[in-house]
Amino acid sequence: LREGLARTRQAAFGRIAQLLGATEITPALWEELEAALIQADVGVRVAQELLDRLRERVRREGVTRAEDLRAMLKAELRALLKDPPPLNLGRDPLEVVLVVGVNGSGKTTTVAKLAHRFRQQGRRVLLAAADTFRAAAGEQLEIWADRAGVPCIGGQPGADPGAVLFDALQAARARGYDLVLADTAGRLHTKYNLMQELQKVRRVAAKAVPGAPHEVWLVLDATTGQNALPQAREFHQAVGVTGLILTKLDGTAKGGAVFAIARELGLPVRFVGVGEGLEDLLPFDADAFVEELFE
Numbered sequence: 001l002r003e004g005l006a007r008t009r010q011a012a013f014g015r016i017a018q019l020l021g022a023t024e025i026t027p028a029l030w031e032e033l034e035a036a037l038i039q040a041d042v043g044v045r046v047a048q049e050l051l052d053r054l055r056e057r058v059r060r061e062g063v064t065r066a067e068d069l070r071a072m073l074k075a076e077l078r079a080l081l082k083d084p085p086p087l088n089l090g091r092d093p094l095e096v097v098l099v100v101g102v103n104g105s106g107k108t109t110t111v112a113k114l115a116h117r118f119r120q121q122g123r124r125v126l127l128a129a130a131d132t133f134r135a136a137a138g139e140q141l142e143i144w145a146d147r148a149g150v151p152c153i154g155g156q157p158g159a160d161p162g163a164v165l166f167d168a169l170q171a172a173r174a175r176g177y178d179l180v181l182a183d184t185a186g187r188l189h190t191k192y193n194l195m196q197e198l199q200k201v202r203r204v205a206a207k208a209v210p211g212a213p214h215e216v217w218l219v220l221d222a223t224t225g226q227n228a229l230p231q232a233r234e235f236h237q238a239v240g241v242t243g244l245i246l247t248k249l250d251g252t253a254k255g256g257a258v259f260a261i262a263r264e265l266g267l268p269v270r271f272v273g274v275g276e277g278l279e280d281l282l283p284f285d286a287d288a289f290v291e292e293l294f295e
């Protein structure tokens with residue numbers, strides 16, 4: 001996480017830490033702090049809310065030293081990241097996770113990273129290549145499945161994604177797998193079609209396996225910062241997202257967007273992607289995240 005956050009820390013939160021290294025809290029400090037938070041991509045609204053609360057606390061508690069303000073800011077940022085409920089996994093004999101998100105967000109890579117992680121935890125993982133719209137999606141996922149050492153069930157390009165998932169679930173059951181991770185389409189002819197298709201895939205999972213989908217994870221590209229928000233709302237409305245995965249955190253100075261996204265959607269961040277390899281997916285730890293922004 002330290003390395004993954006290097007750019008966000010240096011470019012954005014470094015400035016904040018520097019500001020809070022001042023001795024006294026001055027009106028100018030407040031203004032610069034606001035600008036720096038917005039630059040870190042925490043979003044205008046979240047930045048203003050944060051500063052309002054901080055001003056109130058500073059007044060109430062009679063704080064004058066910037067150093068104390070620093071501790072308060074960390075606590076307020078931390079409070080924006082809700083503590084997530086435990087994952088809805090590890091109970092049923094066969095469990096299903098749908099992974100959704102737009103093309104290019106890092107969805108396929110993330111499915112592979114997840115397969116690797118859960119396999120290392122001793123789970124028997126099977127991948128379902130339910131993106132039948134993008135011509136090469138199935139092949140790409142198969143290459144990743146090989147690397148991760150897990151089987152992958154797909155269909156012909158253009159096949160019905162619900163049918164592909166259904167086959168994958170049947171195969172998983174017949175062959176004793178206990179976790180199916182489904183890669184889904186990230187683009188169709190229209191957004192409306194895409195959401196309809198994802199809803200259908202969801203219904204297929206629910207019909208075929210009791211309690212499924214156990215989790216629905218939305219993959220978001222952290223480099224898009226605030227722009228990920230409207231997209232995330234649509235997916236959430238259509239398929240009921242249960243958790244977020246932020247990819248490419250290593251390639252961006254906009255890591256502050258994590259706060260805006262978590263706050264606006266009220267959804268837990270479950271994992272962060274910090275590189276292109278199978279190992280480059282970390283469970284999201286809110287305490288560590290906030291600490292490391294200020295290191």
Ligand code: GDP
Nearest residue numbers: 103104105106107108109247248273274275276
């Ligand atoms: P998809 O279209 O959403 O399935 O995206 P892909 O999984 O094909 O990934 C798109 C690009 O993003 C690829 O070049 C990946 O290697 C890269 N990528 C995915 N996750 C990460 C990450 O966490 N960090 C970095 N630096 N690159 C990533």
